[in-house]
Amino acid sequence: MRETSKPIVEKVTIIGAGPGGLATAIALRKQGIDAHVYEKARDFRPVGAGVGLQVNGLKCLDAIKPGMAFTLKRSGCQVQRVTLKTSAGETIRTTETTMMAKYGQPLLTIWWWRLQQILASELPPEVIHLNHRCIGFEQNENNVVTHFDNGKTAQADLLIGADGVNSRVREILIGDGEPRYVGSMSWRAVIARQDELLPPDEVILMKGEKSIVYLLNVGEGNMSWLARKLLPDSSLSSSASDAKSRVLQEFANWMEPIRELMEATDAERILEGPICDRLPLKQWSYGRVTLLGDAAHPMAPSAGQGANTTFEDAYELAECLRNFPDRQTALANYDNRRIQRTAIIQTRSAEGEKRYYQPTQPTQQTNQQSQQNFEDFRDWVYDYQPNSESRLKPWKEKVVI
Template sequence: MKKTAEKVTIIGAGPGGLATAIALRKQGIDAHVYEKARDLRPVGAGLGLMPNGLRCLDAIQPSILNTLKNSGCQLQKTTLKTISGETIRTNESTTMAKYGQPTVTIWWWRLQQILASFLPPDVIHLNHRCIDFEQNENNVVTYFENGKTAQADLLIGADGANSVVRQKLIGDGEPQYLGSMSWRAVLDYKEELLPPDEAIIMKGEKSLFFIFNLGEGNMNWIAQKVLSEASFSSTPAETKSRVFKEYANWNELVQKVIEVTNAERILETPICQRLPLKQWSYGRVTLLGDAAHLMPPSSGQGTNTTFEDAYELAECLGNCPDLETALSTYDKRRIQRTAIIQTRSAKEEEFQNWLYDYDPKSESRLKPWQETVTV
């Protein structure tokens, strides 16, 4: 069967873009990744990989999973505490027993490194900031800030929350601020601060503080506070000072992890989302991951659903008779599921089962949640 796409341009060398390139190249498609950064530096914060995301990575390339599990941390328990440090309850992790895969926490940069190692070096093109694209019935040409261009049969926008591809394709403006600011940082693991396989969550009236291990000598903290307007610090030192001030009356553990954190590594970001779209694919261009379905971090599904996207898009391109059918099928398989995840709470047990039981090799993965969602 003739390939639906011989050559594919992917914008963004985050986990979604890299996983998609791996999946497409296994289908015999010449996929190339273009990234605006000049190098793949140790940036980003920690994230959680859930059973549905891990299964999709396993289906894309089984050896990725073993590397991830050896590099990251497999969480065994989560402890909820008050801001003074008193334990409210401890919950043992049940994901391995219930869904056959653990919850793995890992540094975003380490995940990026691992995925990049499964691609030939000449497939990832750094210092390529996408500024525009043009498509016709024969191809799509992507334009970069450095003056270079890339011609392909398909363009995939995997370029995150502020996707250039999405703005050129759909033009729906900035993400929607959800009324909370977030501060996140990775630091060297201090064993006396945190048990290796435990996550600690502390909740205040309008804020929380979350600490967990990432494996390989790293740990991560996330602070989140309800603020009516998004506001930003002007320097790293000011950012660190701001977090200290916001959490001044919290317990010693919180004070200590902020104190030992390098100010340059604190990420200050507004928590945002986008409303579900009716369509991701137009002509020879489609979207994937945060560019398609930006979710708040409370869902814990941003990266995991991105890996679902990567698997399904590669399957559609590998098994459909033409590009139009492939992209239409991709939209049908992904839009309803991600819209449901964007608009529901992952704390409901039946919903959680539907979410985590996602098996990329089973036809049942295409069954929708029991309630109909209009998108």
């Protein structure tokens, strides 16, 4: 453990102003580290869809910046119940959420863009550099120099790749090729709307033939729809209007209000993409470069843990840099604390993605052992308590990487 209060790294370059990069910058700057975020986008436009923040993610954000969970709750929607329906709109069952009562934080649904805005507002504007696409880096024993497509460079003691599932930093550092298509395409959007289709404080999951639709309240009068379908073809449409036509065609047999919702959405706001993950890595940190969030452990969204485990990474990386005596030891401990946990969640998320599209019975028949295993796993994921050694407790099974 450290004896002096001088940071073991003074300057850090973070690639990507997604939830992971921004949360990490907040955590590092709090320790007096000069962390700068470089983002390829030209501006923070209202993009993305609704995401579900869960107890482990919210607790990490609150540990990074006390009061953050409260701020997010004011903007998003605290979910009270989840209703499962058929694609014709018949209710199969409604379940009250127990997260708040059981784990002390709710399931919070929020627009990805609002999450990004709220995190960015915690940083001095001059440390966020938009219009900087990372194209490469080189490191030596003294520093790491990152290169951007606008001809600029940034020199630092540490480089963190938080640049998402198609990470350029990972490509250079690991070179493990393209992400793996898990077999379903997704279309997502946020639309200014609030009506009887989706009651307040509720999430609706609708299941059809090899397809699902989620409806989320994301706060401030907005609703998000997320449509996914098992499809062998993962190619993207050639324009926004083609993507809109495609989702309308793929969901042509669905109940009218769902198609109306898609029809009413501006084509430019519909985010089309293949659902991808990657196989877990043995190592994330090499010399002065490490990975975080989707760049390190992209996962299928079935467990809703992508952003939540990303906030765990941000918390843990900052803790390691704060507590260990040198950079090498800090990064080795960061890898050690994060890789097994996220590998297990990645693996379970990939399995869950396949189960998503199976038909659901009105009273779900699950055997007692698999139900117990599911509940144990959920407890282990949600019971991640920052500042408590219990968070480092391994899951009962190991993933062979």
